[in-house]
Structures are given as C-alpha cells and as structure tokens.
Amino acid sequence: MIAFVIRRLLQAVLVMMAVGFVAFSLFAYVGDPVAIMLGQDFTAESRRLLVHELGLDQPFFVQYVHFLLNAAQGNFGISYRLARPVSELLLERLPATLELSLCAAALALAVGVPLGVYTGLNRESWLSRLLLTVSLVGVSLPTFLIGILLILVFSVVLGWLPSFGRGTTVALGWWTTGFLTESGLRALILPSVTLAMFQMTLIMRLVRSEMLEVLRTDYIKFARARGLSDRAINFGHALKNTLVPVITITGLQLGGIIAFAIVTETVFQWPGMGFLFIQSVSAADIPVMAAYLVLIAFFFVMINLVVDLLYYGVDPRLRIDRAAAAGHGH
Amino acid sequence: MTMAPDRTKLLEVRNLRVEFPMRRGTLVAVDDVSFDIAPGEVLGVVGESGAGKSMTGAAIIGLLEPPGRIAGGEIRLDGRRIDGLPYEKMRRVRGREIGAIFQDPLTSLNPLYTVGRQLVETILTHLDMSEKAARERALQLLQDVGIPAAERRIDHYPHQFSGGMRQRVVIALALSANPRLIVADEPTTALDVSIQAQIITLIKRLCREHGTAVMLVTHDMGVIAETADRVAVMYAGRIAEIGPVRDVISRARHPYTEGLMGSIPKIGEAGGRLAQIDGAMPRLSAIPKGCAFNPRCAKAFERCRAERPEPLTVDATDVACWLYDPAPAVRR
Numbered sequence: 001m002i003a004f005v006i007r008r009l010l011q012a013v014l015v016m017m018a019v020g021f022v023a024f025s026l027f028a029y030v031g032d033p034v035a036i037m038l039g040q041d042f043t044a045e046s047r048r049l050l051v052h053e054l055g056l057d058q059p060f061f062v063q064y065v066h067f068l069l070n071a072a073q074g075n076f077g078i079s080y081r082l083a084r085p086v087s088e089l090l091l092e093r094l095p096a097t098l099e100l101s102l103c104a105a106a107l108a109l110a111v112g113v114p115l116g117v118y119t120g121l122n123r124e125s126w127l128s129r130l131l132l133t134v135s136l137v138g139v140s141l142p143t144f145l146i147g148i149l150l151i152l153v154f155s156v157v158l159g160w161l162p163s164f165g166r167g168t169t170v171a172l173g174w175w176t177t178g179f180l181t182e183s184g185l186r187a188l189i190l191p192s193v194t195l196a197m198f199q200m201t202l203i204m205r206l207v208r209s210e211m212l213e214v215l216r217t218d219y220i221k222f223a224r225a226r227g228l229s230d231r232a233i234n235f236g237h238a239l240k241n242t243l244v245p246v247i248t249i250t251g252l253q254l255g256g257i258i259a260f261a262i263v264t265e266t267v268f269q270w271p272g273m274g275f276l277f278i279q280s281v282s283a284a285d286i287p288v289m290a291a292y293l294v295l296i297a298f299f300f301v302m303i304n305l306v307v308d309l310l311y312y313g314v315d316p317r318l319r320i321d322r323a324a325a326a327g328h329g330h
Numbered sequence: 331m332t333m334a335p336d337r338t339k340l341l342e343v344r345n346l347r348v349e350f351p352m353r354r355g356t357l358v359a360v361d362d363v364s365f366d367i368a369p370g371e372v373l374g375v376v377g378e379s380g381a382g383k384s385m386t387g388a389a390i391i392g393l394l395e396p397p398g399r400i401a402g403g404e405i406r407l408d409g410r411r412i413d414g415l416p417y418e419k420m421r422r423v424r425g426r427e428i429g430a431i432f433q434d435p436l437t438s439l440n441p442l443y444t445v446g447r448q449l450v451e452t453i454l455t456h457l458d459m460s461e462k463a464a465r466e467r468a469l470q471l472l473q474d475v476g477i478p479a480a481e482r483r484i485d486h487y488p489h490q491f492s493g494g495m496r497q498r499v500v501i502a503l504a505l506s507a508n509p510r511l512i513v514a515d516e517p518t519t520a521l522d523v524s525i526q527a528q529i530i531t532l533i534k535r536l537c538r539e540h541g542t543a544v545m546l547v548t549h550d551m552g553v554i555a556e557t558a559d560r561v562a563v564m565y566a567g568r569i570a571e572i573g574p575v576r577d578v579i580s581r582a583r584h585p586y587t588e589g590l591m592g593s594i595p596k597i598g599e600a601g602g603r604l605a606q607i608d609g610a611m612p613r614l615s616a617i618p619k620g621c622a623f624n625p626r627c628a629k630a631f632e633r634c635r636a637e638r639p640e641p642l643t644v645d646a647t648d649v650a651c652w653l654y655d656p657a658p659a660v661r662r
C-alpha cells in the first residue's frame with residue numbers, strides 16, 4: 001500500500017514538472033513580457049536592468065528550474081494586467097470555482113447514478129427510452145448554449161434566478177463562500193446545472209451500460225440461482241461491480257468539470273479562476289495563464305491519485321495482488 | 331388433468347417445451363421432455379452440445395433467459411407446480427429447495443465479496459438464523475466441501491482460490507440452505523482433468539449425506555457410469571432414452587445411445603467425452619421430419635423418416651425409437 005502511494009506520488013511529481021515546463025514555455029514563446037512591462041518610454045539601460053531583474057538573461061534551463069522552485073512555493077510572479085501577485089489573484093477566485101465545481105459534480109453524481117441504475121434495470125420502459133433520448137441532447141448541446149437557454153428561461157422570462165455573479169458571499173478567513181446566504185445559493189443553481197449537464201448524462205450512460213454488462217455475468221446469474229432478493233442482486237452485487245469504472249470516469253470528470261468551468265464562468269460572469277483566465281488570455285497576461293495551467297494540472301493529478309486510492313478500496317483483487325507483489329519485492 | 335401427489339417423486343417434468351421466439355420463426359430447444367427424479371436420486375443427463383440439457387435445467391430453476399420461455403408442459407416439485415410461479419415465489423424456491431451449480435467456478439462468484447459473505451448472505455436469505463449462527467454454518471459448509479484452513483479462508487476473496495477450490499465454494503453455496511434438489515450443469519467441464527473426479531466424488535458424497543437429489547448434466551459418460559442412478563440421453567431437444575444407469579450403459583436400446591457407449595473410459599480421463607458418431611446433430615432450425623436421429627442412424631427405416639417416435643417402455647427403460655414398437659405391421 002505505502003509503496004503504491006509512493007509510486008503514484010512520484011508519477012504525480014513527474015507530471016507536474018512536465019506541465020510546469022509547458023507553462024514556463026508560455027513565457028518564452030508567447031508575447032514579450034519586458035516590452036509589456038516597460039511600456040512606451042524606456043532606455044536600453046532600463047530594459048537591460050529589467051531583463052536582468054526578471055532573470056531573463058539566464059540560460060533557459062536555469063530559468064526553468066527557477067520557475068519550478070518558485071511555483072512549488074506558490075509564487076507565480078506579478079500579473080501584467082492587474083499588477084498584483086498572481087497567487088493572490090488565483091486564491092481570491094479559487095473558492096468560487098471550487099464551490100461551483102463541487103456543486104456541479106455532486107449534482108451530476110446524485111442524478112446521473114440513480115438514472116443510470118434505473119435505465120439499466122428497466123431497459124424496456126418508456127421512461128428509460130425518454131431519459132436516453134434526452135441525455136443524447138444533453139451530451140450534444142454545447143455548454144454555453146445550455147447556459148444561455150437556462151438564463152433565458154429562468155432569469156429573463158420567469159425572473160426566478162439571477163443570471164450572473166455569486167450573490168452575497170460570506171468570508172471564512174480567506175475563503176469566501178456562497179453557501180451561507182440565500183442569494184449565494186440561488187446564484188449557484190443555474191451555473192451548477194449548466195456545468196453538471198454534460199457530466200450527468202455521461203455518468204448516467206456509463207452506469208447504465210456497466211449495469212447491463214454486469215447483469216449478464218455468471219456471478220449475477222448464480223446470485224439469482226441462490227435465490228437472493230432483487231434488491232440484494234441489483235444494489236449489493238451489480239451496482240458495486242459497476243463502481244470501479246464509474247469512480248474512474250467520475251474522478252476524471254471532476255477534473256474536467258473544474259477545467260470546463262471556464263465556459264460556464266464566462267457565460268454567468270462567475271468570479272472564478274476560469275473567468276479570470278479568459279480575461280487574462282485576452283490581455284496576454286502570461287503569469288496568470290501559466291499559473292492557471294499549473295493549478296488545473298495539479299487538481300487533475302491530485303484527483304487521479306484519490307481515484308486510484310478509491311479503486312484500491314473497492315476492488316479486493318487490486319489490493320491483494322499489489323500486496324502480494326510488494327511482498328515478493330517486485 | 332390433475333395428478334395425485336406422488337411421494338416417490340421429488341421432481342416431475344411433464345411434456346416440457348422450451349421455445350426461443352426468433353425473427354425467423356420459433357426455435358424449439360426442448361421438446362416434449364418428461365422425466366422424474368426421486369428424493370435422493372442422481373439423474374445423469376447426457377447428450378451432445380446443443381441437445382437442450384442446459385435449457386432443461388434452466389427451466390427447472392426458473393432462470394431461462396428471455397426470449398427463451400416455457401411454452402408448454404409442467405414442472406412439479408413435491409407435487410406443487412413451480413413452472414410459471416410469480417418471480418418472488420420462485421425466488422424462494424431457488425437456493426432453498428433447488429440449488430444450482432454452474433459450469434465455470436471462475437466466474438460464478440462475485441469478485442468483490444469474500445466467500446464467507448456470499449455464503450452468509452445466501453444462508454440468511456433462506457434460513458431464519460442470527461448472523462453469527464449463519465457464519466458458523468458457512469464455516470461448517472466450507473469444511474464439509476473440503477476447503478483446508480476454512481477458518482482463515484472464509485474471509486478470502488474468490489480470486490484467492492484455485493478453480494477447483496472455487497467450485498467447492500460454489501457447491502457449498504448451492505448446499506447452503508440444504509435444498510432437496512441440485513441442478514449441476516457440467517460442474518467439472520471447466521476444471522482441470524486431474525481434479526474433475528474429486529469434485530464429482532464430493533458432489534456425490536454430500537448429496538448422499540444430505541439426501542439431496544441431483545440432476546447432473548455432463549458430457550462425460552464415465553462420470554455418469556460412476557455417479558448416476560438413472561440416466562437420460564438427450565438428442566435435438568428430446569429425450570432419446572431414459573432408464574437405470576446399468577441398463578442404459580450395458581444394454582443401450584436407442585441407436586444413438588449405442589453410439590455414445592462405444593467406449594466408456596474411466597472417470598476423469600481425457601477420453602471420457604462422448605464417443606464420436608458420424609455426422610452432426612441437426613440445427614434447431616432444421617430438425618429432420620420423423621426421428622431427428624434418422625440421417626445418422628444405421629438402423630433407420632422408412633417409418634423413421636415419416637413419423638416421430640414417442641417414448642416406449644422396454645423393461646425399466648423408456649426409449650424413443652421405432653425399433654421397439656411392438657406393432658409389427660409397420661416394421662420393415
């Protein structure tokens with residue numbers, strides 16, 4: 001178990017270094033930060049000084065290591081556009097993005113899994129067919145369109161829910177939350193639904209096809225032959241066996257949700273990291289872009305790690321084989 | 331028509347017909363099959379692949395997979411009809427009164443639960459006892475089926491057992507509520523030749539001890555010879571011959587059985603499979619008119635190609651072959 005975790009951690013570090021390299025390359029190949037920072041009036045001397053100050057006269061590799069070391073400490077430099085430390089900017093917007101993403105993920109799971117189980121168990125019912133047809137629409141409609149349609153119906157026509165922003169937030173230390181006020185909660189609804197839609201339909205279809213697969217297996221037939229109740233067979237035996245792939249995909253989806261939040265945040269003017277990223281792209285604000293990239297990759301890697309561990313908890317075959325393999329020193 | 335309950339018959343199958351409605355017509359996988367099993371009796375069922383053995387077994391435990399369905403006949407357990415029982419009622423028969431053993435022990439057990447958990451769950455489904463008592467019973471069952479160090483193994487997962495050991499666990503599961511009939515569909519076909527005999531001996535011993543009757547489906551005539559009290563030979567969805575195992579083996583009446591008995595090696599040997607008979611069993615969609623065996627039968631005569639033979643009683647054996655029809659006028 002410990003060997004497994006250490007191996008996965010090492011892999012995670014490698015992935016982060018590679019992403020760091022890509023993010024760092026942004027500085028070298030996209031735009032000229034010195035020109036941007038100096039503005040119109042500058043002398044050759046002041047330019048030389050700034051280049052030296054930024055360390056841009058150092059060899060590429062030294063600059064890269066420097067960047068990594070700084071990044072590891074959460075130091076991503078100063079935003080060109082807002083002239084404030086990038087880490088501060090991201091930290092301010094992190095709660096908005098995470099709260100939105102978690103709500104969307106919870107919604108996608110809470111709706112997607114039961115619907116998947118239902119449609120898997122009641123393959124022929126008209127409701128299953130309806131759900132599958134509707135889910136096809138959910139998968140194929142682009143997120144921004146869903147967002148705009150929801151705004152049109154629930155904000156413009158019905159006037160029930162706000163169409164932009166986070167509502168009133170409450171500060172808990174550096175974390176600002178929208179969970180504690182009514183306007184904050186109301187503001188969460190439309191963006192969460194928009195962001196969850198794609199994942200929800202994906203999870204539903206995944207759970208359904210896994211259920212169908214598992215229900216055909218010999219051990220389910222044998223469970224029936226043993227006279228177990230339908231409930232025990234469907235939920236105790238079948239659903240649990242669908243969990244491994246569902247956990248994997250859902251975990252990866254959570255990373256996807258955080259990344260996809262860019263579109264939803266833009267549509268709903270949600271003050272999160274994705275919205276900040278879009279604004280930074282239009283202003284060629286490289287430090288913010290690089291930091292965002294690294295942070296998103298970090299989330300992906302961490303989620304992957306957690307998924308692997310969950311996996312491990314669900315499937316005894318993995319557990320024992322690894323333990324045995326570790327015991328034999330492989 | 332009502333039948334008086336007959337205490338010498340545990341299972342009665344009468345004129346069973348299993349159909350698969352297909353796009354192009356209906357396939358009849360089991361056609362007019364009748365047989366009985368007495369309490370504690372072992373009935374062997376042999377026949378080439380596709381003869382309808384598994385479908386007969388599946389019909390008895392009420393687990394035919396759609397679109398397969400019982401299209402006719404009746405199945406009685408202790409005189410009570412069990413075909414067409416509502417799902418929930420039939421569920422209480424399965425495992426409690428009729429246990430099942432499947433072919434492949436590697437896939438019969440849920441990989442995510444310990445064997446102990448699967449046993450306890452089955453016991454608690456059918457028997458009214460505490461969790462603790464159920465676990466003790468589970469442990470006892472594992473010991474009965476010959477799992478070494480059962481106290482430790484009870485908490486192991488299926489993948490930690492070998493194929494033979496897993497089939498022992500499957501047998502323990504089938505016996506866990508002490509059913510009166512076990513339907514064992516080729517319980518050793520998927521196993522290594524070297525352990526097939528052990529598993530058959532185990533099934534035989536346990537069922538004798540518990541007085542459990544067995545419907546033992548197998549390709550292996552050697553197994554039948556050593557295990558069964560009576561044997562049914564199936565061909566193209568019908569029973570060709572059924573009778574006491576000694577009679578059927580030493581004095582096979584049906585030409586198909588005769589062919590099968592060409593050689594009966596010792597149990598477990600590689601050659602224990604059915605002897606080859608020239609030709610192949612017809613596909614269900616193309617069963618010949620008259621006797622289904624007639625294209626392959628060396629003794630076939632005119633009537634065989636025109637009329638289908640019904641079972642005729644000869645001594646203790648029922649045989650579906652015109653050679654035994656006493657009406658001499660039609661004989662060649």
Ligand SMILES: Nc1ncnc2c1ncn2[C@@H]1O[C@H](COP(=O)(O)OP(=O)(O)O)[C@@H](O)[C@H]1O
Binds near residue numbers: 383
């Ligand atoms: N799902 C199915 N659809 C159509 N025909 C089937 C299906 N399952 C089985 N059959 C047919 O039923 C016949 C009997 O099968 P089975 O009872 O499994 O034979 P066996 O004697 O080898 O156990 C076979 O000829 C097979 O073609």
Ligand code: SF4
Binds near residue numbers: 586622629653
């Ligand atoms: S009925 Fe005729 S064809 Fe069929 S087994 Fe008997 S002799 Fe052969």
Ligand SMILES: [Mg+2]
Binds near residue numbers: 383384385
């Ligand atoms: Mg079969």
